[in-house]
Amino acid sequence: MNTTILEIKNVRKSFKDKEVLKDVNITVKKGSVYALLGANGAGKSTLLKIVTGLLNCDNGKVTIKNIDVADNPVLAQKLFSFSSQTTTVDGVLTGYENLHLIAKLRQERNPRKVAENLLDKFELTEAKDKAVSTYSGGMRRRLDLAMSLVGSPEIIFLDEPTTGLDPKSRQELWDTIKEMKSQGKTILLTTQYLEEADYLADQIGFLREGEIVANGTPDEMKRLAGADKLLLVFNNHHNTERALKLFEFYYPIKRADCEISIDLDEEIETTLTVLNALTTEKIELKTFKMITPTLDDVFMTLTKG
Amino acid sequence: MNAFQNISDTLTLANRIIKHNLRSIDTLIKVVAMPVMMLLLMVFIFGGAFQIPGVSEDEYINYVLPGILLMTIATGSAYTSLRINLDKTTGMFDRLKSMPIAKSSILGGQVVASVIFMLVSIIVVFIVGFIAGFRSDATFLEWLLLMLLILLFSLALTWISVPFGLAAESIEGASSFSYILLMLLFISSAFVPVEGMPKVVRIFAENQPMTPIIQTLRNLLDSQAVGNDLWISFGWMVLIILISYIFGLKVYRRV
Numbered sequence: 001m002n003t004t005i006l007e008i009k010n011v012r013k014s015f016k017d018k019e020v021l022k023d024v025n026i027t028v029k030k031g032s033v034y035a036l037l038g039a040n041g042a043g044k045s046t047l048l049k050i051v052t053g054l055l056n057c058d059n060g061k062v063t064i065k066n067i068d069v070a071d072n073p074v075l076a077q078k079l080f081s082f083s084s085q086t087t088t089v090d091g092v093l094t095g096y097e098n099l100h101l102i103a104k105l106r107q108e109r110n111p112r113k114v115a116e117n118l119l120d121k122f123e124l125t126e127a128k129d130k131a132v133s134t135y136s137g138g139m140r141r142r143l144d145l146a147m148s149l150v151g152s153p154e155i156i157f158l159d160e161p162t163t164g165l166d167p168k169s170r171q172e173l174w175d176t177i178k179e180m181k182s183q184g185k186t187i188l189l190t191t192q193y194l195e196e197a198d199y200l201a202d203q204i205g206f207l208r209e210g211e212i213v214a215n216g217t218p219d220e221m222k223r224l225a226g227a228d229k230l231l232l233v234f235n236n237h238h239n240t241e242r243a244l245k246l247f248e249f250y251y252p253i254k255r256a257d258c259e260i261s262i263d264l265d266e267e268i269e270t271t272l273t274v275l276n277a278l279t280t281e282k283i284e285l286k287t288f289k290m291i292t293p294t295l296d297d298v299f300m301t302l303t304k305g
Numbered sequence: 306m307n308a309f310q311n312i313s314d315t316l317t318l319a320n321r322i323i324k325h326n327l328r329s330i331d332t333l334i335k336v337v338a339m340p341v342m343m344l345l346l347m348v349f350i351f352g353g354a355f356q357i358p359g360v361s362e363d364e365y366i367n368y369v370l371p372g373i374l375l376m377t378i379a380t381g382s383a384y385t386s387l388r389i390n391l392d393k394t395t396g397m398f399d400r401l402k403s404m405p406i407a408k409s410s411i412l413g414g415q416v417v418a419s420v421i422f423m424l425v426s427i428i429v430v431f432i433v434g435f436i437a438g439f440r441s442d443a444t445f446l447e448w449l450l451l452m453l454l455i456l457l458f459s460l461a462l463t464w465i466s467v468p469f470g471l472a473a474e475s476i477e478g479a480s481s482f483s484y485i486l487l488m489l490l491f492i493s494s495a496f497v498p499v500e501g502m503p504k505v506v507r508i509f510a511e512n513q514p515m516t517p518i519i520q521t522l523r524n525l526l527d528s529q530a531v532g533n534d535l536w537i538s539f540g541w542m543v544l545i546i547l548i549s550y551i552f553g554l555k556v557y558r559r560v
Contacts, residue, residue: 082403
């Protein structure tokens with residue numbers, strides 16, 4: 001579990017005058033999920049292209065199980081698969097033909113069987129003989145993921161896998177990624193959403209303007225962005241002032257005339273204590289809600305630092 | 306990476322493109338049906354109006370068939386360029402390039418599929434030609450030489466379409482070069498002799514690659530001496546393949 005499978009070392013890349021990647025270093029452990037978090041244009045896709053051997057870097061190197069990707073692309077490529085942002089499936093071919101094609105190219109001994117099994121696993125058997133151009137977005141993404149599993153790669157690279165998916169398809173995809181992990185696959189995915197990285201990843205790397213500005217576990221990252229907050233809204237000044245006094249211990253912040261917020265270190269416990277206290281003290285509450293730090297908050301914190 | 310895997314990957318990928326061609330009604334109409342219509346149009350409608358010295362009305366189909374063959378290949382090349390461009394813009398090239406396969410098979414598959422598709426359309430045009438009254442006195446050796454010439458021309462036009470397909474930003478741009486090829490065909494001896502053309506056009510028509518290729522095909526089918534035209538044709542085609550191959554690979558590395 002603790003062996004390094006992928007190592008990205010001092011990778012730099014410039015397009016003409018623009019420096020897209022500035023000395024990127026990432027280590028991914030075997031069997032873990034690594035999320036590369038960053039906004040549009042941060043350099044995520046460029047980094048993935050270098051890691052998968054589609055693009056050469058100006059400096060540094062990428063090794064997968066000690067195989068240098070730039071020196072030995074085909075050998076390294078046997079160990080991974082790559083799904084790009086655009087969901088690259090062949091629209092003219094059927095779902096079965098897409099899988100069969102990849103299985104043949106990956107030297108599977110029985111491409112037919114590999115294709116049939118994956119169709120079954122991803123619930124595409126019913127649509128297997130239909131042209132992929134008639135598939136829904138979610139089905140295309142499932143097929144794309146099924147294609148990534150052909151040849152039993154050890155690492156799976158997913159470039160923004162949930163972008164453009166509806167909530168239901170997104171949850172399905174998340175479940176699939178978790179399942180892949182439980183089967184021992186190593187996954188490196190890029191995302192723009194903190195929520196997604198939080199849910200899926202063991203390690204998060206925050207890429208901003210071509211630099212890893214922070215990395216760590218999801219909890220470490222969230223601490224960086226500040227804790228979740230509980231927002232309380234009251235009907236009048238009187239109640240607001242009483243609550244401020246009552247919760248002194250939590251260092252409440254007055255955000256507006258009748259609004260206060262409290263930092264939550266222990267989410268459920270603090271929330272319950274606060275709400276119970278309000279009931280016993282008979283302080284009437286208009287509404288309350290939780291505020292989770294967003295990617296923007298992480299951005300703000302990191303730019304401030 | 307052994308040679309066997311290289312060939313097998315190329316054929317697997319060529320098979321994919323052939324499926325694309327066969328499932329696209331648009332491709333089939335333009336590449337197979339159009340040249341056939343053109344042939345019938347030339348023979349049964351325009352043929353009667355053209356007076357070509359030394360060619361009787363019945364023989365006009367023999368005169369025009371070589372031009373139609375080249376036209377078939379030229380329209381086919383537009384689709385080669387289009388398929389290459391589609392694979393570039395949809396990210397299919399990236400998916401394939403990131404796989405453990407012989408990298409030359411990606412473009413190679415496109416080239417093989419293109420040449421096969423062109424040759425199949427050529428056979429269809431020949432069959433329709435025979436039905437419409439085309440007859441040839443060519444010997445077996447002449448037929449063989451003819452086939453070699455057609456194969457080389459298919460390969461030349463396929464390779465020309467590679468850099469265009471790779472460099473174009475959109476599908477519309479990718480196939481635009483094929484109009485130039487069709488123009489070249491009309492300004493050659495494909496449908497009417499160059500003798501009747503205005504002087505400047507005539508000089509151009511006599512010295513561009515299409516005319517010697519058509520003359521060679523025509524003479525071979527008619528079992529006549531081919532003379533220097535054969536060598537000039539081979540020269541042009543080898544030159545075209547060489548230049549577009551070098552240029553094509555250069556663009557391919559950047560894509």
